[in-house]
Amino acid sequence: VVLVVDFGAQYAQLIARRVREARVYSEIVPSTMPVAEMLAKNPKAIILSGGPSSVYAEDAPSLDRSLFEAGVPVFGMCYGFQLMATTLGGTVDNTGAREYGRTPLTVSRPGSTLFEGTPAEQSVWMSHGDACSAAPEGFTVTASTDVVPVAAFENDEKKLYGVQYHPEVMHSTHGQQVLEHFLYRGAGIEPSWTTTSVVEEQVAAIRAQVGTKRAICALSGGVDSSVAAAIVQKAIGEQLTCVYVDHGLQRKGESEQVEKDFVAATGVQLKVVDAEERFLTALAGVSDPEQKRKIIGREFIRVFEQAQAELVAEAGAEGEEVAFLVQGTLYPDIVESGGGTGTANIKSHHNVGGLPDDIEFQLVEPLRQLFKDEVRMVGTELGLPDAIVQRQPFPGPGLGIRIVGEVTKERLDLLREADAIAREELTAAGLDREIWQCPVVLLADVRSVGVQGDGRTYGHPIVLRPVSSEDAMTADWTRMPYEVLARISTRITNEVAEVNRVVLDVTSKPPGTIEWE
Numbered sequence: 127v128v129l130v131v132d133f134g135a136q137y138a139q140l141i142a143r144r145v146r147e148a149r150v151y152s153e154i155v156p157s158t159m160p161v162a163e164m165l166a167k168n169p170k171a172i173i174l175s176g177g178p179s180s181v182y183a184e185d186a187p188s189l190d191r192s193l194f195e196a197g198v199p200v201f202g203m204c205y206g207f208q209l210m211a212t213t214l215g216g217t218v219d220n221t222g223a224r225e226y227g228r229t230p231l232t233v234s235r236p237g238s239t240l241f242e243g244t245p246a247e248q249s250v251w252m253s254h255g256d257a258c259s260a261a262p263e264g265f266t267v268t269a270s271t272d273v274v275p276v277a278a279f280e281n282d283e284k285k286l287y288g289v290q291y292h293p294e295v296m297h298s299t300h301g302q303q304v305l306e307h308f309l310y311r312g313a314g315i316e317p318s319w320t321t322t323s324v325v326e327e328q329v330a331a332i333r334a335q336v337g338t339k340r341a342i343c344a345l346s347g348g349v350d351s352s353v354a355a356a357i358v359q360k361a362i363g364e365q366l367t368c369v370y371v372d373h374g375l376q377r378k379g380e381s382e383q384v385e386k387d388f389v390a391a392t393g394v395q396l397k398v399v400d401a402e403e404r405f406l407t408a409l410a411g412v413s414d415p416e417q418k419r420k421i422i423g424r425e426f427i428r429v430f431e432q433a434q435a436e437l438v439a440e441a442g443a444e445g446e447e448v449a450f451l452v453q454g455t456l457y458p459d460i461v462e463s464g465g466g467t468g469t470a471n472i473k474s475h476h477n478v479g480g481l482p483d484d485i486e487f488q489l490v491e492p493l494r495q496l497f498k499d500e501v502r503m504v505g506t507e508l509g510l511p512d513a514i515v516q517r518q519p520f521p522g523p524g525l526g527i528r529i530v531g532e533v534t535k536e537r538l539d540l541l542r543e544a545d546a547i548a549r550e551e552l553t554a555a556g557l558d559r560e561i562w563q564c565p566v567v568l569l570a571d572v573r574s575v576g577v578q579g580d581g582r583t584y585g586h587p588i589v590l591r592p593v594s595s596e597d598a599m600t601a602d603w604t605r606m607p608y609e610v611l612a613r614i615s616t617r618i619t620n621e622v623a624e625v626n627r628v629v630l631d632v633t634s635k636p637p638g639t640i641e642w643e
């Protein structure tokens with residue numbers, strides 16, 4: 127394992143991802159973890175992330191010098207670089223000379239461990255106030271900028287390396303190469319971490335954990351729960367039962383996809399619970415978004431608990447025990463709930479309205495080490511079709527929170543049609559991967575005047591909300607081609623009765639959220 131020491135501000139997650147892209151397994155640890163504890167994990171290398179502090183700030187996080195003396199290769203980035211410099215006797219000045227954003231870097235030792243094969247002039251992403259003016263003893267300065275004389279230093283003998291910039295961000299043109307040079311050349315690590323090895327490892331771990339008992343999984347049709355279920359199915363086969371709650375708030379073709387495609391690909395035992403009427407009755411007369419979310423979450427739990435009780439009763443007759451609950455928890459969820467230093471944003475949603483806390487199950491979380499893109503790769507490895515694996519995120523409460531106003535069967539059917547058209551056209555235009563997701567929203571309480579044929583209409587607007595994002599925490603509206611927008615608009619207004627206007631949401635997040643409710 128390669129440890130990424132998190133000094134805050136979300137850099138660590140990106141670094142961990144880049145390390146894995148280099149096919150080396152990485153984990154994030156908080157900077158407050160004692161060095162002895164870090165070393166006890168037997169890391170092959172340690173990376174010190176950037177962070178929001180100045181090394182001169184009073185409460186600046188520090189590191190014990192012993193980290194640099196353990197013989198483990200270390201790579202410091204930005205704040206990590208400055209910390210390394212000051213800890214080992216170099217000079218970092220609080221010059222007030224700031225560098226921010228894209229900056230030209232001059233490599234003075236082109237053949238060095240970090241920079242070999244990269245251009246003498248390259249663009250890097252800087253974000254700092256303090257500057258290193260002298261490297262610690264034993265280190266060679268290998269790059270500089272107009273503002274900082276020491277923008278990179280290397281010590282091959284001790285296997286210690288550092289750069290002032292952020293190699294992990296896209297804007298650093300040769301950042302990934304420099305990171306890989308550290309891992310492969312500096313630390314001598316073989317790139318061997320693959321999705322095949324993840325699947326093998328997890329299958330063995332799940333078998334060991336579950337033994338001969340039984341497990342259940344709430345399947346939503348989304349990527350995470352599907353891949354989690356598929357990997358558990360591979361491990362324990364018939365001992366797994368999936369429960370799919372059909373709440374009537376799905377998109378067109380969604381239930382069929384879960385029932386047919388997923389079962390065909392995995393052979394999993396599936397229990398489908400038809401609960402449409404129950405959900406619609408509970409939602410009748412409600413337009414407040416938070417209230418809708420609560421009702422959907424509550425009903426989901428009730429239906430799931432009922433299904434689970436039935437399964438337990440069935441299993442009981444056979445003398446087996448249903449003791450495990452499969453969840454598609456991902457690595458960012460773990461990091462956000464305390465795996466890191468706690469500076470990262472905390473997500474306000476949970477899966478499918480949130481399963482009960484007091485549920486008497488042990489959790490099986492086969493994806494807890496993985497990032498979203500890795501989950502997709504594992505899904506493909508497991509033979510799941512692209513229609514499942516490449517799906518865009520869809521909220522647990524479904525179309526229930528994409529109707530502004532009361533949720534009724536008629537409105538759901540109307541929105542399902544509009545949404546299906548938008549999805550069809552986006553797919554046909556090859557935009558599925560470029561667009562993170564495109565909620566289609568029905569403004570059920572708004573009406574506007576239109577003209578169709580020779581007649582006046584008084585219909586509802588549909589909102590298109592295409593967004594680009596890396597992780598849904600922040601997002602920007604997607605600048606998508608006008609022709610595609612035109613096709614979607616024409617088709618929706620022609621084919622969906624009651625809709626006479628299509629509008630485009632051009633708000634980033636923040637200030638808007640991705641969903642309208």
Ligand code: XMP
Nearest residue numbers: 475476477478519520521522598639640641
């Ligand atoms: P917002 O609207 O907060 O959404 O910008 C961020 C991401 O989360 C999805 N989302 C949910 N996912 N349960 C979920 O599983 C929910 O209750 C929920 N609400 C929003 C949303 O689609 C976007 O990807």
